[in-house]
Amino acid sequence: MRFRWDVDSKNVVELSREPFRSPRLSVNGQVLPTKIKLSPKRAVEFQLADGRSAALLRPQGFFTGYGVPELRVSGTLMIPTPKKPMQCPSCKAQVMPNDRFCAACGHQMPSAGRFFQTQNVKKATQAIAGLGVLYLLSGIGMFLMLKSRYAPKLAELNLRNPNEVLPRAANGATYTVAQAREQLMQEPWTELMVYGVLAFVMAGLAIWSRRAPLAAILVAAATYAVLIVLMGLNDPKTIGQGVYVKILVIALFVRGIKAALALKTADA
């Protein structure tokens, strides 16, 4: 992982973190000789070329904070340089990440704290939209899978007398051939509908999140928690499946709620 902060036109701070190596911090291309240990409590302190003091902190917790190391120059939080050049929200001219004003139109740029909060809200919204797409694809996948799985059984049942009673099924109930056929026909559609409703709900929440992020992310988090529990009840194996993705999504939601709340509180 590499992070780069263009503090201003003359000062660049870079941090590279590679697995099994201690992180390396460089100022204007010169690697700092001291060993760096990032922690959320004790800041790594160093100086920029012009003598200003700088401090680097590890992001707070997985479920809180901004999710990126925090660099402060003379106490002011800095925005890491994004891959895509940043634009002025007012005139769309290209700006440097830590400009306080747009050089083209003079628009006052948001502070780094506000920038991160907005970013966290955006990520949570993207997570909601991502879940929507995931559910839609799962629904279609389940539908096709069940269709093809039941096709041979249905073909076999079609040859038998509809009123014939089948041996006791796994759930303890007894069905006639006609009833079993109907069940097998129905099940893929039910599955498709359930996932369709979920995709619809998530899509609606993602759209709503642009207008009322706090409300939408809260509802999305509640929905997601219920879905994890529900799927776990249906089949306990699913709780362990994709557990890292689940934790990540929950972390994005918690950060999103916190950020949306902070923005709401600051704007009020």
Add this chain to the structure above:
Amino acid sequence: MLESISATDPKSCRGCGEELPPASRFCPRCGQAEDGYGSTLVLNTASVEAPAPDSSHPVFDRRWNDIKKIALLFGLFLVCSVGLAIMASFDKSPKPEAYFSIGEAIIIIAFVAFDFEAIAPLLGRPRLAPGSTPQIVIVIIVWVCVLKLYFFALPHLGIHTEALSKRFVDAHWPLASIFILISIAPAIFEELAFRGYIQSKVERIVGPNEAIAIQAGMFAVAHFLPLIFISHFIMGLGLGWIRTKTKSLYPGMLMHATWNAIVLLQEF
């Protein structure tokens, strides 16, 4: 005009001395207008930024605590639902339903007891704004029609739900117990929790309309059936709106109990 600006392009800001990127019209650091003539000294401080979102603001802390309490209440409700689902798979009698109602009641009564001010104003007589009666009547009629239509359509789409009273009838429990556990108890405790506690807490953070939507979303997913997410969201919206209009929980409780009773009566 543009040529004349670039001809006398200032190299450093007259306000703060910062070196300027080429063709800047404003200083990115201090917002000083750089018109190239040195005639007008306009400090671009008209747009005063809202205070940076601060995560340790007292208002933020109070709201964040409220959200955590709502999450705890919702989480405990989820635990109850999981308990119901697990018990119901072993025990075919209506006992799990009874335990579930008792569990929900204990949870919400505890929350209300510790935070009585949150719902105290809602326990008075319904107060109607003059002239709003026809509006409320229309909303109730539309609400009933939409719900009726949804539950009328479900079986036609191949979704069959177990009759609510089936377990009670099979175990020969008295008729009164069915109505208490399926119509009256949920009406009281769900109204207290969702329209009372959650909506009042959220209302102070996001405003009345979003609060209605948030509690409706939570109410919908707490029912644990993806296919009724949409119908119960609409149900929650209606009940939340009535509660906001009448400033009392009782009309909502009455509507909720009546609706559940109608669903029950259709089964006999």
